[in-house]
Structures are given as C-alpha cells and as structure tokens.
Amino acid sequence: MAAQVVMGEGRTQAQNATWKKAEPVIVAGIPTSSLIGSIFIFLMEEVSIVFDIGSDWCRSGPGGRNNPTLAVPTVIGYQAYPENPGPSNPKKRKIVGFSNLHLLKQIPTEFPIQRGQITNWDAIEAVLKYSYDRLGIKTENHPVLLTGFLSNPVKDREKLVEIMMETFQVPSLYIGNHAELCLFGSGFLTGLVLHSGSGVTSITPVCNGRVKNLSNKIFEMAGLDVSLLLHKALFKKEMNLVSISQRYDMDLAKERLCYVSKHPNQKESVIDPMSNVPGVIVLPDGKIITLSKELRTYPDMFFWTPQHDVPNLDLCSEVIDTVMKCASEEQATLFSHVVLSGGNTLFSGFPERLLWELNAIRPHWVPSEVVSRPNRIYLSWLGGSILSCLSTFNTQCLTNKEYQETAQYVAL
Structure with a gap:
C-alpha cells in the first residue's frame, strides 16, 4: 500500500537555515517512559542523511528530524530522446520523481524492487541521485544510513556499499536492519515488529536491539x-x-x-x-x-x-508461533510490544482485529498489546534518524577510506 501523504520535494530557505544550526531536536511520538524517549538529540556538524528505500517510495532526509523531508516514488520510466536513432539502438533517458508523475503515466515504467528484492540496480541508483538533487546537498559531505530492505543477501549489501562509496563518494555508510530500526523508532529495544508493505509481510522478533534471525518470517503476500x-x-x-x-x-x-x-x-x-x-x-x-x-x-x-x-495469511497464528519459538523469558515482552509498521497496517480496523485475535488464542499467562503509532508508515526512517544522531553512530559506520583500502587489498 502506498504512502498516504507525499512529502514536498525540495527544501525552503527556512529549512536550509535549520540544517546549518546545531539545535537540539526532541523526537516526538515516543513514550517518555521508554529508554530513549526523553533523550535530546543534537545534530552533528556534518549531519547524516537517512534513506529508507521501499517498494513504493524512497524516503529521505537529514537525521535528527521526526519525519523524512522527501518522498520519491521507487519507479523509473524510460523515454526516448527526439534524436532516437532507431529501434536497433534506441537512446532513452530515465524519468524519476513525483513531479514527473504525469510523464510516468504515459511511458514504459519499471518498479525496481520486487517482493523486497532489488531487481534493477541502475534504477535504484537513479532514484538515489534524484533524491540527492532534490535535497540539494553534496554527497561527499554527509554520512549515510540506509534501510528499507527486508531481505539482505550479502551480495546485495556489497552492491549497496559499492554504489554509495564509488558512485556517490559518501564519507561513511551504515546499513541498518529494517526491523531493528522500526522498533527503535517506536521507543523499544525488545518487541515483535509486524511489517506489511507493498511487496512482503514480515514478522520479526527483536531482543535488546538485535534481530533473532532464526525466528523471523517473511511472506510474499x-x-x-x-x-x-x-x-x-x-x-x-x-x-x-x-x-x-x-x-x-x-x-x-x-x-x-x-x-x-x-x-x-x-x-x-x-x-x-x-x-x-x-x-x-x-x-x-x-x-x-x-x-x-x-x-x-x-x-x-x-x-x-x-x-x-x-488467499489468507492468518497473521495472528504466525505471530504467536514466532513468539513461542523465542526464549521463555523473552515471550512476555514480545507479546506486550507487537509493533506495527508499513502501509497495510494503516487499514482501518487492522490493529483492533490483530489485538482481538491475539487475545482470543494467545497463552493465558501473558498480556498482549499492539503498538500502532500514527507515523508507522515510516518508522524505520525515524529509527534511522535517531540512530544517526547518537554519539556512537560514527564508530559503527564503514568509512570511504576503509572501503578503498579493502578494495585495494582484494584487487591485490
């Protein structure tokens, strides 16, 4: 399901001025009782840029904010140049961006992310370049945090690193786990993230800020x-x-x-x-x-x-099965922090139906709670925004210098 509200593309003079200030930002929408709810987050001099790349939208903006400042459709169109030499060797240009939506409706298009997997890297690169242009920043001046991918084979992560380091020359890069950042953006370190977007639905337990990979589930529905x-x-x-x-x-x-x-x-x-x-x-x-x-x-x-x-998915049974596969001491917290993420969870009645079914069949000795934040359409972006401003963030990043040194070593 596509995002309900599209952020404006580009920035105003007032926003430009805000970027230059190192003012404290309080992250809203997080309960004050949580571990991170009352933390004041300070913008770094070289503010990080957070990209959340989904099947329908690529959301981006400077870390330390409560909302992404830009949303670009993750779709690319191909338009022939007027000087097209012919069908044997057609010259085409790539059309990207919400402002070009009228053109995209008239020309051949491609959605480069299918069921959570990137199928066209050139298209993703074009979407990222367009986003940088609209944000009006120099790529080499800002660290980057990337998220949005539910399935991350090693080769895909390596390709992402290659594009960001070689094409965009970013100074440093961190690729965040989608579920971990969703939970972080909700104000918890332990919980169960139920994400349902355009291409896939996933159920992921996270304990103490780390995904339990042996228990997570991904469905192509x-x-x-x-x-x-x-x-x-x-x-x-x-x-x-x-x-x-x-x-x-x-x-x-x-x-x-x-x-x-x-x-x-x-x-x-x-x-x-x-x-x-x-x-x-x-x-x-x-x-x-x-x-x-x-x-x-x-x-x-x-x-x-x-x-x-x-077809039917029976999400409630899958949630319970996932939790029961985790350690017994973790189950109560997971049941009490079922965090919703993604566009499908915005359907009216979705949180209520899930809670109703969980209460009907869950183990009687643990209470259940469904956490449905109003901003759950971009929870992973918010989690990345928070993480990118922590004092430890830079130590977790791969720097461009480290990447180049590794590349030279491999070449030898």
Missing part, C-alpha cells in the same frame, strides 16, 4: 496482492504490474474505501464504522467505481477469513 485481487474483481482482467496508473488507482481505492473487519463474526455497523462510508470513489481519470462490502474487506486476507474466496 502484501498490499500488491490486495490491489491485484481488487483490480481483477472490478475490471474482470489482470492488473498490469508495470502500469503506474493502474497501481496508483488501486492504491487510492484501497486507502479511501477498504478496511479490515474488526470482529468478522459480528455485522453491526457500530463495530466497523467504515462500513457506513459510501463505497464510491472517483479515480484521477474521472472514472467512477463502486466497491461492494466484500471488495472493501479484501484486506481481511491478512487474517483467517474463510468467507472470502481469496
């Missing part, structure tokens, strides 16, 4: 699957996965009209207020579509709902 089912039901044909118009139309319909049934066995409208909202929406091209209640509750697919003729 996410917001894109809701869109595919919705488009097929509405238009009686498969959605074109490389059509930015079709994908954004379905995102708009989902965000405005779809919801999760809070209590699927009860039909009273007081239980699900969204059911009283008319299921009609006008798409950007002027087309009017109407969604029946069955279509509007397609996001129920994330929970066990047999009455729908759609």
